[in-house]
Amino acid sequence: MDKKAVLKLLGNELEVELPILSGTIGPGVLNIKELYRITGLFTYDPGFASTASCSSAITFIDGNQGILRYRGHDVNDLAENYDFISIVYLLLYSILPVPEQREEFLSTMQKSSKVPESVANVIKAFPNDAHPMSILIACFASLAAFYYGKDTIKDLSCGISAIAQIPSIVAMIYRHINSKEFINENKNNESSYSQKFLTLMFGDEINYNLFTNAIDKILILHADHEQNASTAAVRLSGSTGSNLFACLAAGVTALWGKAHGGANEAVVNMLQEIEKSGDLEKFIAKAKDDKDPFKLMGFGHRVYKNYDPRARILKQTCNQVLSKITQKNRLLEIAIKLEEIALKDEYFIERKLYPNVDFYSGIIMNAVGIPLQMFTPIFALARTTGWVAQWYEMIHDQETRICRPRQLYIGK
Structure with a gap:
């Protein structure tokens, strides 16, 4: 029997039945879609702390138990036994790749990783003392123009391009603000996503054997985190039918805040x-x-x-x-x-x-040796995978509607 809650409105003797929806695991939710139509009332939930804005099969968090899962897999197991390329595959395709699938996917990523010259020119146009997050927002906006009109709904090709190009873009931003020449991407087709990123950032300046695994784990653990502020920004922008890359720019904008990615x-x-x-x-x-x-x-x-x-x-x-x-x-x-x-x-x-x-x-x-102001762009690098996965899930969800939060008006 389906569970329901009953809302009693004192004074007019109105009772409203609210269906309780159950997920695979985690708290159930009160379905209030018909509440305004029936009662003329909105709900009030600043910060959306008690509101489920969508259904999703990507990431699950139980904050009380300290649990984080990607596609049903515990993040501890994933970080211990898989690399970031495998996690990207998991978040996009819902399964962990076997070695042959990983290699094929890696090849696809490498073919999609070339950053358009127009984006490189956008980076060079910024002053060296610009904050890298402002440059990254502009880069995604530039990609929105570059990929405008491309069919991003039928397959994941544009999303894969975003994930493949973001390490090069972040590395180029780092080198620009430090007045260094960009490193030629064609010379860096390592099997490790993280080592390629570090190579594009530092060239031969650091010990890759020491740091590659640590950076890979940072990327894995930041790849997605349910409906946080930046993911919500991506979904909210995407609900209007906006371009994937424009939505990623919105995600970067939200992530920049010190209460989130900063x-x-x-x-x-x-x-x-x-x-x-x-x-x-x-x-x-x-x-x-x-x-x-x-x-x-x-x-x-x-x-x-x-x-x-x-x-x-x-x-x-x-x-x-x-x-x-x-x-x-x-x-x-x-x-x-x-x-x-x-x-x-x-x-x-x-x-x-x-x-x-x-x-x-x-x-x-x-x-x-990563400069302080590059921390958040690296967070954005990792989270781009989650944003892409969430965006594609959203556009295929039949219940997706343009987001339109309500308000409690307190003005004159």
């Missing part, structure tokens, strides 16, 4: 602030003072009320990377000490303020 950048800013002060205990005390607006960046998460499962994986990866780095890094030393204190302090334990994925990803990228 969080790992905020972690390193905080560590620099602590270093300048020289008093870590003072910052711990400020974070525990409920009257002080200061908070430790990289601790706690809106969704995860348990330990962020992505943080568990990156903590291990972070320790592996740091154990092999010989030069001292004061920010990394502060981060390690901060982590030790927070994991033992009852204040943080009681409030479940565990280090989250942004804490460790920021430390790893700092160790690699």
Whole structure:
């Protein structure tokens, strides 16, 4: 028997039956599609904290249990046993590839990875001190013009092109703001998506054996995260029938905010602030003072009320990377000490303020030598896969309608 809830409106004796929809796992939802028609009332939910805006088969999160799954696969298993190329395949095609499928898909990606010259020229047109996220938005807007009119609905070719080109674009942005020549992409067809990206960024400047696996795990763990702000922006824009690449630009715009993709950048800013002060205990005390607006960046998460499962994986990866780095890094030393204190302090334990994925990803990228302002573009690089998968799912969903949130008017 289908479950239903009954909404009683006091005063006019009206009762409304609201169907309860059940997913595969996770909380059920009240179906309120007919609520306004029947009652003349909207619902009020700032931030959409209690609202399911769509149905999806891509990613599942249980924040209380600390669970994250892509297409039903636990992210711990995926990060341990697969590379990012395999995760891209999984998110796009719903299954993990066998070796032959992976190689064929990799070949398709390589054939689609050439960045149009017009996009390279857009990057060069920006001043060297421009924020890389502003350049990345312009690059996706330029691709929207380049791919305008192409049939993006029948197959995944345009989405694959976006995922294949984004490492080159982010690397080119990095080299432009550092006044370096672009590296010829044709010389870099490595079997590892992450190594190719690092090669296009740094050339021969870094130890790829040390850092490729760590960057690959960062990309895997950031590939998708349910209906977060940037994914919602992609879906909202896409609901109007907008071009895939224009929707990706909307995703980058949302991701730029410090409360979203800029969080790992905020972690390193905080560590620099602590270093300048020289008093870590003072910052711990400020974070525990409920009257002080200061908070430790990289601790706690809106969704995860348990330990962020992505943080568990990156903590291990972070320790592996740091154990092999010989030069001292004061920010990394502060981060390690901060982590030790927070994991033992009852204040943080009681409030479940565990280090989250942004804490460790920021430390790893700092160790690699990636500049602070490039952190969020690399997040966008990883998340482009999720955005593409969510966009294609949305346009094939028969229930998709143009998004039109309501409001509670409080003006004159």
